[in-house]
Amino acid sequence: MNQFQYVRPTKQKAAIDALAKDANAQFIAGGTNLLDLMKRGVIASQKLIDINRLPLTKIESQNGSLRIGALALNGPVAEDRLVLERQPLLAQALSAGASAQLRNMATVGGNMLQRTRCPYFYDTAMPCNKREPGTGCGALEGINRMHAIFGFSDKCIAVHPSDMSVALVALDATVLVSGPKGDRRIPFNDFHRLPGDTPQKDTNLEQGELITAVEIPDAPFTKHVSYYKVRERASYAFALVSAAAALELDGTTIKSARLAMGGVAHKPWRLTAAEQVLVGKPATEETFRQAAEVAMQGAKAFKHNAYKLKLGPNTIIQALKTAAAA
Amino acid sequence: MKTPEKQIGARMNRVDGRQKVTGAATYSAEYQLPGITYAVLVGSTITKGRITSIDTKAAERAPGVLAVITHFNSPKVPGFDTAGKDPSQPATVGGPIKVFKDDKIRFNDQPIAIVVADSLERARFAAGLVKGQYAQEKHQTSLEAAKSQAFLPTSAKKNPKHPMNDYQRGQVDAYKTGAIKLESEYVVPTEVHQPMELQAITAHWEAPDRLTIYDKTQGTMATRRDFAREWGLPEENVKVIATYVGGAFGNALHSWQHESAAIIAARVVNRPVKLMLTREQMFTMVGYRPYTWQKLGMSATPDGKITAITHEAIGQTSTFEEFTESTLAQTRMMYESPNLTTRYRIASLDVNSPIWMRGPGEATGAFALESAMDEMAHLLNIDPLEFRLRNYTEQDPEKNRPWSSKFLKECYQLGAERVGWNKRQLKPGSLRDGDWLIGYGMGVGTFGAHRGSSKANIRLLPNGTVLLQSAVTDIGPGTATAMTQIAADTLGLAPEKIKFELGNSNFAQAPTQGGSAIVNTVGPAVQEACLALKEKLRTLAASSNAAFASAKKEDVVFAEGYLTLNGNPAARVPFADLLQQVDGGFVTVESKPQGNASKNYSMYSFSVHFAEVRVHALTGEVRVSKLVSCADAGTIVNEKTAGNQMKGGAVGGIGMALMEHAIIDDRFGRYITKDFADYHVPVHADSPDVQVAFVNKPDPYVNALGTKGIGEIAIIGVAPAIANAIFNATGKRIRELPITPDKLLV
Incomplete structure (x- = not known):
């Protein structure tokens, strides 16, 4: 771990200014990922700007949406009455992530910004274009059983590890950011990037920008929802594959649907084509199977992750079944 | 009164x-001696070759740094030159690497430098500044690739009576001509002990010829002997304290390089030195359960009598020590088979040396033997418990002598009742609860009752x-x-x-x-x-x-x-x-031990584990819904702590069966599973409330207390019980551990 400066501003503007003028600075909130990365030498920030004193923890009902402050903690958000009533899919996804201890430290903003768990990214003695552009992708010809089947490039095949983000992309959330050039709103699906030729950039945030909140529009997905996460133990592990499913049912007919996957791409993977398959059809396993088939179009496996081509659709089916039965 | x-x-x-x-409770890293200093090790980033240079300048100039020691400036350790020459030493083959003695790299993350500073943070910062340059050589870290170079351990070559030699009763490989036969290959991958307490040592030279170490060790006297020898001191000049040990599972049965390094560092700075490995270094700088390939052939009569077994195993070792374990011991004595062949080999890889991990070789061997028993029972269409009873041994078929005591049948009965074995269906895939397939399996364990x-x-x-x-x-x-x-x-x-x-x-x-x-x-x-x-x-x-x-x-x-x-x-x-x-x-x-009891009787503890599992039909997720462990371990001195040991072993068995897997990327020779996010051990949600039952009958011969030992049989046989239950649930036979969801989806 390198030596670094540490500041703790209490005003949002001061925090943004501090970051904007220092390319080697970084925000720290819960620190559950950043500190690990610094201890391993993956990230060597010269300055940490602790934003925990900024007033960004509120969860509030707005006209037509639910607004969750960027510093609201994952654990409390998952148990919040408003969230449970209006966005139960988000609560499920949050509860599926990490451990109780980590959820009580990790923030909503930080959760979106967590880095990939690709082991080549974590080991400074191995090649990784995301950590050190130009060194190559260790996973491409390596042990890639946890890696992407959608949207990868020959520079990077890592996956995004967040559970929460899978629910948020399904729920059409918006990320609110504030920066040196003012405030802007980023649709959740545009927040994370595909690796392309610049895998070092995980998101479309610009230098100096601070996530202040996420907004989730009200929608009729308060009952038939399921975040189904398949992992190698019952709790406290990253997803092999996960699926977020939300259904609006009229009797047994699907009026509208939202579907996304985790553990399959460099970003939370929204499945709009598969959603279209569901709409107007009966909520049966056969319908879910058709949607899953469409969802998997274009998927491609590497040496060690071919199982995801089967686990992917099965997880979607399981999530939809669970959602329909909820 | x-x-x-x-x-x-x-x-x-x-x-x-x-x-x-x-x-x-004070653990080895918690002794705050006056003048204490803190050390951090730097490991090599290559797997095999030579160090050409080490840049230590920046580290030496870093704040608070007291010393940076490498093979270029390490003081002479007298025992490094005489080790292996003392005729009173046991006839081991090879020996641990002598840290900082030469420029050779024999495995990835081998310590190349130790940095000592006045605080842990400063030592860690400075350690990050040390940069090694290497002349790299081609390495081999894959046992699968090195199998053809496997060899009979030297200890066996030198001594025809050594238990690592090939064993034969009846005809060689007779299973091949059997009426009903099977031949299967099994893999138990590298697993790491990773006890909660990290490896740690506080080394203190109280005088130039008096050393005290507070060390995570399983044997204070063995550790004293090792370091007295290393420094050419009389044993009474070395004191080893290990008042509390926070779990070990075999990891601290060996003296490792970090211990030598801390003692060297304490010598150099002339102050007490505290060194604790990181979780990542616990994968590389200490031992592990070796990757082991096995092949088991078995034949039986249609009415369920085993006629022959051949069991072969190849385990990995390092290039500098020949590590062996009793992988095939259970096969030789557990079932009545007139023809029986075992062959044990090891293969050298460019890795650190393995060390016995709970249950050691017997747990690895039992995965093959007890899986094969289940496979044969299935072939014969006989209940696996009944099949084991038909081949039960009333005396030791290996040594042809009576057991000192054996109440395994009583264990079978206790366990079968508690798990609800009568619900088990002969045909796999018969029981279902919604999306979950349900199955039952059993596995037997045994371990010598050593005294x-x-x-x-x-x-x-x-x-x-x-x-x-x-x-x-x-x-x-x-x-x-x-x-x-x-x-x-x-x-x-x-x-x-x-x-x-x-x-x-x-x-x-x-x-x-x-x-x-x-x-x-x-x-x-x-x-x-x-x-x-x-x-x-x-x-x-x-x-x-x-x-x-x-x-x-x-x-x-x-x-x-x-x-x-x-x-x-x-x-x-x-x-x-x-x-x-x-x-x-x-x-x-x-x-x-008095008299000839150990010559006249075969002394073993026995266990059987029964598992009920639920396997998700779509996702391949496995949940162990019931686990019952029954043991014949002689007199139980404390049912609470003994039960606790059995439960701990059973949970370790869940890890072995379903998730533990240390993976090396052979291109680099480096682990890609280097923390608890990538190397999974069971969490509470993975473990049912393990039920434990003891026969609790004294053994008349092991000792006057009637005890036989518990630690190993708690895990031996658990992994195959779970694997067999998964087969019963799904009809899928997984012969390579761990049984992760991907393997059940194929």
């Missing part, structure tokens, strides 16, 4: 439980309490608690009046804790020491009280402030009078 209740068998709480849960020799110190204190001391360590089973119970019954004294001190090489000689042998070995020494103390006190009391002269030592009774006699409460001698005569010293007793 009231006779104290019998303590052996009682569910007594741990005598050190309070210290452990309140943080009062060595040991000493115990005992002493009566003025307040009427008794102090016992032993160099033995406690890596978690509750050694001091069990010994207190044994002493309480033998002395007739309440357990609160007994103190058992351990974990110090200056105490009475005891073996290293491992191999399920401590209660078997140290228990009798404690028992005999208690009797010796009673006899000594009786003799002393006889000089002032005639009634004691004619009494037996068994009748001596401790009372409040005085000694009396059973059935003669009038006879009493105050402790104060006795202590004047005993001069306050210890009575030391040595206890050894």
Whole structure:
């Protein structure tokens, strides 16, 4: 771990200014990922700007949406009455992530910004274009059983590890950011990037920008929802594959649907084509199977992750079944 | 007066439980000696080759740094030149790498430098500044690729009676001509011990020729011997303290390079040095359960009698030490098979040396044997429990002699009832609850009931309490608690009046804790020491009280402030009078196995594990919904701590079966699973409430207590029980551990 400066501003503007003028600075909130990365030498920030004193923890009902402050903690958000009533899919996804201890430290903003768990990214003695552009992708010809089947490039095949983000992309959330050039709103699906030729950039945030909140529009997905996460133990592990499913049912007919996957791409993977398959059809396993088939179009496996081509659709089916039965 | 209740068998709480849960227990990294310094190791980033240079300048200039030691400037360690030349040393093959002695790199993350600073943070920062340059050579870290170069261990080549030699009864490979036969290959991958407490040492040169180390070790005396030899010191000049050990599972059965490095560093800075490995270094700088490939052939008659078994295994070792373990031992004695062949080989890889991990080779071997038993039962369309009963051994078929005791049938019955074995269907995939397939499986375990020799110190204190001391360590089973119970019954004294001190090489000689042998070995020494103390006190009391002269030592009774006699409460001698005569010293007793029992009888503990699993039909997720472990381990000294050991072993077995897998990317020779995010061990949600049952019948021959040992049989057989249950649930036979969802989706 390198030596670094540490500041703790209490005003949002001061925090943004501090970051904007220092390319080697970084925000720290819960620190559950950043500190690990610094201890391993993956990230060597010269300055940490602790934003925990900024007033960004509120969860509030707005006209037509639910607004969750960027510093609201994952654990409390998952148990919040408003969230449970209006966005139960988000609560499920949050509860599926990490451990109780980590959820009580990790923030909503930080959760979106967590880095990939690709082991080549974590080991400074191995090649990784995301950590050190130009060194190559260790996973491409390596042990890639946890890696992407959608949207990868020959520079990077890592996956995004967040559970929460899978629910948020399904729920059409918006990320609110504030920066040196003012405030802007980023649709959740545009927040994370595909690796392309610049895998070092995980998101479309610009230098100096601070996530202040996420907004989730009200929608009729308060009952038939399921975040189904398949992992190698019952709790406290990253997803092999996960699926977020939300259904609006009229009797047994699907009026509208939202579907996304985790553990399959460099970003939370929204499945709009598969959603279209569901709409107007009966909520049966056969319908879910058709949607899953469409969802998997274009998927491609590497040496060690071919199982995801089967686990992917099965997880979607399981999530939809669970959602329909909820 | 009231006779104290019998303590052996009682569910007594741990005598050190309070210290452990309140943080009062001091572990090896927690000794804050005056002038303490902190060290961090730097590991190589290549797997094989030579160090051409190490840039230490920046680290040396970093704040608070006291020393940066590499092979370029390390002081001469006298034992590094003489090691292996001492004819009194046991005939081991190879030896651990001598740290900082030369430029050779033999495995990835091999220590190349140690940085000592005045704080841990400064040492860690400076360690990050040390950069090695290497001349890299081609390496091999894959056992699958090195299998063709596997060889018979040198210990076996040198000694035809060595158990690592090929074994034969009846005809060679007779299964090949059997009527009903199977031949399957199995893989148990590398697993790491990763106990909660990291490997840690605090090294302190109290004088130029006197070394004290506070060390995470399973054997204070073995560690003392190793470092006395390394520094050319008499053993009494080296003191090893390991009062508390936060789990070990075999990881601390070996002296590793980091221990030598810390001692060297303490020599250089002339201050105490504290060194704790990181979680990542626990994958590389210490041992692990070796990747092992196995092939098992078996034939049987249609009515379920095994006619032949051939079991072969190849385990990995390093290029500098030949590590072996008893992978094939259970196969030779568990089932009545007239024809039986075993062949054990090892293959050298560019990795650190393995070290026995709980259950060691037997747990690896049992995965193959007990899976094959299930496969054969399925082929024969016979219930797997019935199949095992048809091949039950009433005497040891390997040594052709009786068992000292064997109550495995009783274990089968207990376990089958508790798990609900009668619900099991012969046809796989028959039971279902919604999306979950349900199956039942069993696996058998055995481990030698070893007893060595040991000493115990005992002493009566003025307040009427008794102090016992032993160099033995406690890596978690509750050694001091069990010994207190044994002493309480033998002395007739309440357990609160007994103190058992351990974990110090200056105490009475005891073996290293491992191999399920401590209660078997140290228990009798404690028992005999208690009797010796009673006899000594009786003799002393006889000089002032005639009634004691004619009494037996068994009748001596401790009372409040005085000694009396059973059935003669009038006879009493105050402790104060006795202590004047005993001069306050210890009575030391040595206890050894007596007679020919170990030659005339085969001594083993036995266990059986029954699992009920649920497998998700779509996702391949596995949940162990019931796990029942039953053991024939002789007398159970403490059902609470013994049950705790069984549960811990069972949970370890869940890890072995379903998730533990240390993976090396062979292109680099580096682990890609280097933390608990990538290397999975079971969490609470993965473990059902493990049910434990003991037969609890004393073994008449192992020792006077009737104990046989628990630690290993707690895990041996668990992984195949789960694998067999998965087969019963799904019809999918997975022969390569761990059984992760991807393998069940294919």
